[in-house]
Amino acid sequence: MTAAVAEAAQTRVFGIRHHGPGSARSLGLALERFRPDAILIEGPADADPLVGYVAAEGMSPPVALLAYQPDAPAKAAFWPFATFSPEWVALRYAADHAVSVGFCDLPAAVALAVEDEPGDRSDPLGLLSAAAGYDDAERWWDSIVESSSDADIFAAVNEAMGAVREHEQPDAHTLRREAHMRQVMRKTLKEGARRLAVVCGAWHAPVLEGKLGPAVADARILKGLPKVKATLTWVPWTHSRLATSSGYGAGVTSPGWYHHLFTETDQPITRWLTKVAGTLRAHDLPVSSAHIIESVRLADTLATLRGRPLAGLSEVTEATRAVLCDGDETMLRLVSTELVVGEALGTVPEGTPTVPLEADLRAQIRTLRLKQQALEKTLDLDLRTDGGLARSRLLHRLRLLGIGWGRLTDSQVRNTGTFRETWTLRWRPELAISIVEASRWGTTLRSAAEAKILDLAADANATVGTVSGALEEALLADLGGATDGLIARLESVAALDHDVTHLMSALPGLLRIVRYGDVRGTDSAALTRVADSLLVRSCAGLPGAVTGLDADASAALRAQIDAVHLALSARDDEWATxxxxxTLEKLAARDDVNGGIVGRAVRLLCDAERVDAAESGRRLSAALSVGRTAPDKAAWIDGFLGGRGLLLVHDRNLLSLIDDWLCGLDEEQFVATLPLLRRTFGAFESGERQAIGQAVRHGAPATARTGSGDYDMERGTLALAAAAEILGVSA
Incomplete structure (x- = not known):
């Protein structure tokens, strides 16, 4: 290129605010006026091959450029774009007008290698807003730039930033980035650009304007920068993630509001407050058309009083609070979450570069007619249907791989058996990284999940509980290629593990598999042998494991006994039961075991009709006899009652025994026993407590405690009234 041609080339630098709708509109007008033949945008320079996807079918912001290290996917960075981002406006302009476009910031390969994270450390908006008399930088920028459109605003913005930079020293990373931007500008001009438009953050604009000067100084700054291998692609993004600092550190607090300003140019305030009213009505809150009219008037009046050409977010928020929400901050937070921030999820074209695992996920999502959404959605699955079963298997595989799209939750639908699952789904942009990380296990979700779960079970420190849990997950996810290996691993681990608590912790899961196998169409026959073996070994070792336990260890073992008993009851196998x-009968007959475990054994035998009511009453009477400590007696009662008070409601003999024992305690014994009894009775349902109180009140008079001390009748009356209120009976 000759010197005359180089001098004829024109360069315009447009200093914008990332994700600013006012900047975006003004930039669109400025580009139409300038008509560049080349555009450079702040962003990773090695993302240029991805520019062609901007105009592809299926590309819908918000989206983000994702860069990650293939050998360490957790090391990643995002560069997000929204519909109202000036950079996206520039990309769309280039696509629509067939203009050459590329990125000019440091390559992602460098950004991922340097110790400093990409991002502007300074706060120029804060300095400028303070100089203008504003205590809120967002409100100042919204007032000056975002609420209007002006193609000539960039000269003023660049001049203001130049003044700020005279007093603010950029950090080393910012200087490197700006040096690289200038180098790319020189290269673009050398390649023949005559009208070059540069779109960058306003903070960088002053040092990119005018003559670029010799390249030697910039080359010196960039010399020796570290690099890593980086892979780049487009991924969906959300408005809520735009509300945080990410990528080049540009977070906005109100992406939903900015999107509205950019897309609704005709009566934006009226349309916004109408949206607010619609949101409140969707939550069954009373809002009329009169409310909307009054709120629009108030917002316009506030803007006039403050000398603003158009009401901004602060004005419409105050109008919303005062008129639509009646001063209720809870309702206002609802509006802020759903509208001011909002939750929109973008999409990327099918052909976007991706790892094979993500391609498999996309195909399965499409086949199963699932939808990635940024808002939480509850999904009830009927495992008796092919579609419900296939969706369940997919979600279980994703969970195994650490891709947390869905989580199992309690169903809001009436429980109809073991064939129902309820999931809460929410797609988050960072799951793109989780997919890349999981891709090291395989190219499909099934093969990757099988490889990962086998690796987990192969750990030398894996316990019986760990392997049995992995096996249960494998069957839920239909990982047939892993089940044989997991069963073999479980048998070998169980054979070497002599800890009864480990064996018992594995039993419930295995018994669930045996029971539910037919529902999911899995072959669980081989597991029956393993489960029976664990049951025999648990029963053989349990009598020796219950001795010498403190209160906490006894409580933990009691919980395991409950879990095994419940699982065996559901299995309904005569031999196993x-x-x-x-084994429980042996425990119930011992007197050298913690009272909580013995009481629980008696209760379970009573429920199984191996012990009748008269025998259980005799054993309770024996447990409360002289010779045992008060805490041990209380533990026996806690184990026997087990959080269910109906037994005392219907068996007056047992209630009388406990009542007589409790009334016969002296003060020291009562104080020692009270905390455990309070926990026991506190676990009952309120209706059960009321029924027990009524039974005590209308039953035989309680045995009075004998003693020589004087009683304070006034204080006693207060105590009785409090006790009656707790029990829900009239004093």
Whole structure:
């Protein structure tokens, strides 16, 4: 290129605010006026091959450029774009007018390698807003730039930033970035650009304007920068993530509001407050058309009083609070979450570069007619249907791989059996990184999940509980290629593990698999042998494991006994149930075991009709006899009652025994026993407590405690009234 041609080339630098709708509109007008033949945009220079996807079918902001290291996917960075981002406006302008476009910031390969994270450390908006008399930088920028459109605003913005930079020293990373931007500008001009438009953050604009000067100084700054191998692609993004600092550190507090300003140019305030009213009505809150009219008037009046040409976010927020929400901050927070921030999820074209695992996920999502959404959605699955079962298997595989799109939750639908699952789904942009990380296990979701779960079970420190849990997950996810290996691993681990608590912790899961296998169409026959083996070994070792336990260890073991008993009851196998109940009978007959465990054994035997009501009353009477400490007696009662008070409601004999024992305690014993009894009775349902109170009140008079001390009748009356209120009976 000759010197005359180079001098004829024109360069315009447009200093913008990332994700600013006012900047975006003004930039659109400025580009139409300038008509560049080349555009450079602040962003990773090695993302240029991805520019062609901007105009592809299926590309819908918000989206983000994702860069990650293939060998360490957790090391990643995002550069997000929204519909109202000036950079996106520039990309769309280039696509629509067939203009050459590229990125000019440091390559992602460098950004991921340097110690400093990409981002502007300074706060120029804060300095400028303070100089203008504003205590809120967002409100100042919204007032000056975002609420209007002006193609000539960039000269003023660049001049203001130049003044700020005279007093603010950029950090080393910012200087490197700006040096690279200038180098790319020189290269673009050398390649023949005559009208070059540069779109960058306003903070960088002053040092990119005018003559670029010799390249030697910039080359010196960039010399020796570290690099790593980086892979780049487009991924969906959300408005809520735009409200945080990410990528080049540009977070905005109100992306939903900015999107509205950019897309609704005709009566934006009226349309916004109408949206607010619609949101409140969707939550069954009373809002009329009169409310909307009054709120629009108030917002316009506030803007006039403050000398603003158009009401901004602060004015419409105050109008919303005062008129639509009646001063209710809870309702205002609802509006802020759903509208001011908002939750829109973008999409990327099918052909966007991606790892094979993500391609498999996309295909399955499309086949199963699932939808990635940024808002939480509850999904009830009927496992008796092919579609419900396939969706369940997909979500279980994703969970195994650490891709947390869905989580199992309690169903809001009436429980109809073991064939129902309820999931809460929410797609988050960072799951793109989780997919890349999981891709090291395989190219499909099934093969990757099988490889990962086998690796987990192969750990030398894996316990019986760990392997059995992995096996249960494998069957839920239909990982047939892993089940044989997991069963073999479980048998070998169980054979070497002599800890009864480990064996018992594995049993419930295995028994669930045996029971639910037919529902999911899995072959669980091989597991029956393993489960029976664990049951025999648990029953053989349990009598020796219950001795010498403190209160906490006894409580933990009691919980395991409950879990095993419940699982065996659901299995309904005569041999297994008989073996287990015989073991409980041995525990119930011992007097050298913690009272909580013995009481629980008696209760379970009573529920199984191996002990009748008369025998359980005799054992309770024996447990409350002289010779045992008060805390041990209370533990026995806690184990026997087990959080269910109906037994005392219907069995007056048992209630009388406990009542007589409790009334016979002296003060020291009562104080020692009270905390455990309070916990026991506190676990009952309120209706059960009321029924027990009524039974005590209308039953035989309580045995009076004998003693020589004087009683304070006034204080006693207060105590009785409090006790009656707790029990829900009239004093």
């Amino acid at each position: 008989g073996t287990w109940l015989s």
